[in-house]
Amino acid sequence: MTQTAPATAQDLDLESPEAASVNTRERILDAALDLFTEQGFDGTSLRQIAEQLGVTKAALYYHFTSKDDILLALHMRLHEAGRDALVQMGDEPVTLEQWGTLLDQVVDQMLAQRKLFLMHERNQAALEKLHRKDHDAEHEDIQNQFRRVLADERVPLRDRVKMAASVGIVFSGLLLSGEAFADSSNEELGTMLRDIIRDVLRG
Amino acid sequence: MTQTAPATAQDLDLESPEAASVNTRERILDAALDLFTEQGFDGTSLRQIAEQLGVTKAALYYHFTSKDDILLALHMRLHEAGRDALVQMGDEPVTLEQWGTLLDQVVDQMLAQRKLFLMHERNQAALEKLHRKDHDAEHEDIQNQFRRVLADERVPLRDRVKMAASVGIVFSGLLLSGEAFADSSNEELGTMLRDIIRDVLRG
DNA sequence: GTCTATATTTCGATAGAC
DNA sequence: GTCTATCGAAATATAGAC
Numbered sequence: 001m002t003q004t005a006p007a008t009a010q011d012l013d014l015e016s017p018e019a020a021s022v023n024t025r026e027r028i029l030d031a032a033l034d035l036f037t038e039q040g041f042d043g044t045s046l047r048q049i050a051e052q053l054g055v056t057k058a059a060l061y062y063h064f065t066s067k068d069d070i071l072l073a074l075h076m077r078l079h080e081a082g083r084d085a086l087v088q089m090g091d092e093p094v095t096l097e098q099w100g101t102l103l104d105q106v107v108d109q110m111l112a113q114r115k116l117f118l119m120h121e122r123n124q125a126a127l128e129k130l131h132r133k134d135h136d137a138e139h140e141d142i143q144n145q146f147r148r149v150l151a152d153e154r155v156p157l158r159d160r161v162k163m164a165a166s167v168g169i170v171f172s173g174l175l176l177s178g179e180a181f182a183d184s185s186n187e188e189l190g191t192m193l194r195d196i197i198r199d200v201l202r203g
Numbered sequence: 204m205t206q207t208a209p210a211t212a213q214d215l216d217l218e219s220p221e222a223a224s225v226n227t228r229e230r231i232l233d234a235a236l237d238l239f240t241e242q243g244f245d246g247t248s249l250r251q252i253a254e255q256l257g258v259t260k261a262a263l264y265y266h267f268t269s270k271d272d273i274l275l276a277l278h279m280r281l282h283e284a285g286r287d288a289l290v291q292m293g294d295e296p297v298t299l300e301q302w303g304t305l306l307d308q309v310v311d312q313m314l315a316q317r318k319l320f321l322m323h324e325r326n327q328a329a330l331e332k333l334h335r336k337d338h339d340a341e342h343e344d345i346q347n348q349f350r351r352v353l354a355d356e357r358v359p360l361r362d363r364v365k366m367a368a369s370v371g372i373v374f375s376g377l378l379l380s381g382e383a384f385a386d387s388s389n390e391e392l393g394t395m396l397r398d399i400i401r402d403v404l405r406g
Numbered sequence: 407g408t409c410t411a412t413a414t415t416t417c418g419a420t421a422g423a424c
Numbered sequence: 425g426t427c428t429a430t431c432g433a434a435a436t437a438t439a440g441a442c
Contacts, residue, residue, distance in 0.1 A: 024407085038328070039328050039332070040243075040245060040326075040327075040328030040329060042243060042244075042245030042246055043245055043328050043329065043332065045434080045435065045436085046435080046436070046437090047434090047435085055407095055408070055409090056408070056409060056410080057436090057437090058408070058409065058410080058411095058437090058438085058439095059407070059408050059409075061436095061437070061438080062407055062408075063407090066436080066437080067435095067436070067437090121324075122325075122327050122328055123243075123328075124325050125241070125242050125243030125246050125325055125326075126243060126246065129242070129246065147378075147382070147383055150378075150379075150383045150384075151382070151383035151384075157384075157387060157391075157395075158395065160383070160384070161379065161384075161392065161395045161396070161399070162399065164375045164376075164378055164379050164383075165371075165372045165375050165396065165399050167375055167378065168368075168371035168372045168373070168374055168375025168376075168378070169368045169371045169372060169375075169403075170371070171371055171374075171375075172367045172368050172370055172371025172372075172374075173367075173371075175350075175353075175367055175370070175371070176353075176364065176367050179350070179354070180350055180353045180354035180363070180367075181353075181354075181360075181363070181364075184360060188360075189364065192360075192361065192364045193364070193368065196364070196365065196368050196403055196406075199402070199403070199406050200372075200399055200402070200403060203399075203402050203406070227425085248416080248417060248418085249417080249418070249419090250416090250417080258425095258426070258427090259426070259427060259428080260417095260418085260419090261419090261420085261421095261426070261427065261428080261429095262425070262426050262427075264418095264419070264420080265425055265426075266425090269418080269419080270417095270418065270419090
């Protein structure tokens with residue numbers, strides 16, 4: 001799996017004076033991402049994260065104020081990754097063409113950051129609880145933005161169902177790139193998924 | 204939301220002599236299903252389930268041996284619902300036609316038992332941990348059965364991607380029937396989803 | 407920045423009366 | 425079948441030394 005996004009530990013091998021702590025912070029996030037994806041947020045203890053890094057529980061609290069803070073930082077990773085793909089979806093109704101263009105980018109992001117997407121899909125309950133506390137400034141979450149577009153009654157029902165189905169196809173890629181399709185490359189899968197999505201939106 | 208499956212509390216209003224406990228057992232499962240779906244399995248305490256029913260924590264232990272046992276019972280609900288839809292998927296490779304016929308039934312089941320499907324999607328970590336303990340007799344889980352078919356290398360890669368994408372379309376219905384499409388009926392949504400799936404599998 | 411040690415809370419589970 | 429009362433474990437989080 002190739003990483004295209006910045007801000008992961010692998011990109012920061014050479015360290016500037018203060019990069020040691022930055023590196024540690026990212027290493028904590030990488031370990032947490034693994035564990036949260038496999039065992040769930042609530043099913044993972046800070047002790048496990050610390051053990052995987054070879055430090056103690058208390059060390060984590062130097063880099064993060066709470067366990068929720070770690071989850072929030074991972075949520076921000078996805079939010080930043082989606083910033084590019086998220087065009088200005090203003091108040092005008094979205095067309096099927098615009099939706100297709102958007103999802104083409106989301107497919108790429110998803111294949112490049114598979115674990116991050118998977119973590120979000122498998123910890124929706126914990127993320128929602130987090131969002132209830134951090135209701136500062138109406139974060140305008142990606143997921144909410146998607147929901148808002150799909151709920152727009154100015155778009156014909158049939159088109160909205162097509163748009164939702166296309167989203168489902170994107171996330172089927174999470175299932176795909178897991179184990180059943182380990183032999184095929186991301187580019188191959190991405191091309192096929194985009195083809196199917198295009199047919200659905202135009203058909 | 205219309206319930207088509209048996210074994211929910213609503214179906215058992217008139218009680219036979221021993222139906223009181225049966226009814227309570229199902230009422231516990233209904234409450235747990237709501238809470239596990241909204242807050243997650245690990246994010247829900249037995250105290251919350253008991254409170255919603257107007258009983259105490261200890262009462263739950265008369266009907267279930269553990270918290271995991273409650274989750275397992277809910278998992279069985281889905282397994283029974285899927286028994287009908289699950290044709291004999293033996294060792295022969297599955298054709299696109301067979302897959303379409305199977306998913307037509309799954310769409311119906313999903314729309315009729317939306318919360319049960321949603322709970323499974325949102326608690327995969329807890330369910331996997333449960334399955335690791337209960338590895339008795341290789342339960343042949345529905346999810347594993349799906350994965351096995353999609354991993355069958357005798358089926359062309361392109362067809363397998365189509366089959367996986369179709370599964371994604373089915374589960375997009377979970378997103379759909381949530382709030383954005385509350386006005387449209389389940390039959391309407393089911394018909395549209397089936398149409399899209401058919402086009403994807405044949406296209 | 408990381409450690410040891412501990413405070414505090416909450417949860418799952420059990421015992422025994424009724 | 426349901427209750428009160430409680431146990432023991434594990435978790436998050438903090439305090440303070442180094």
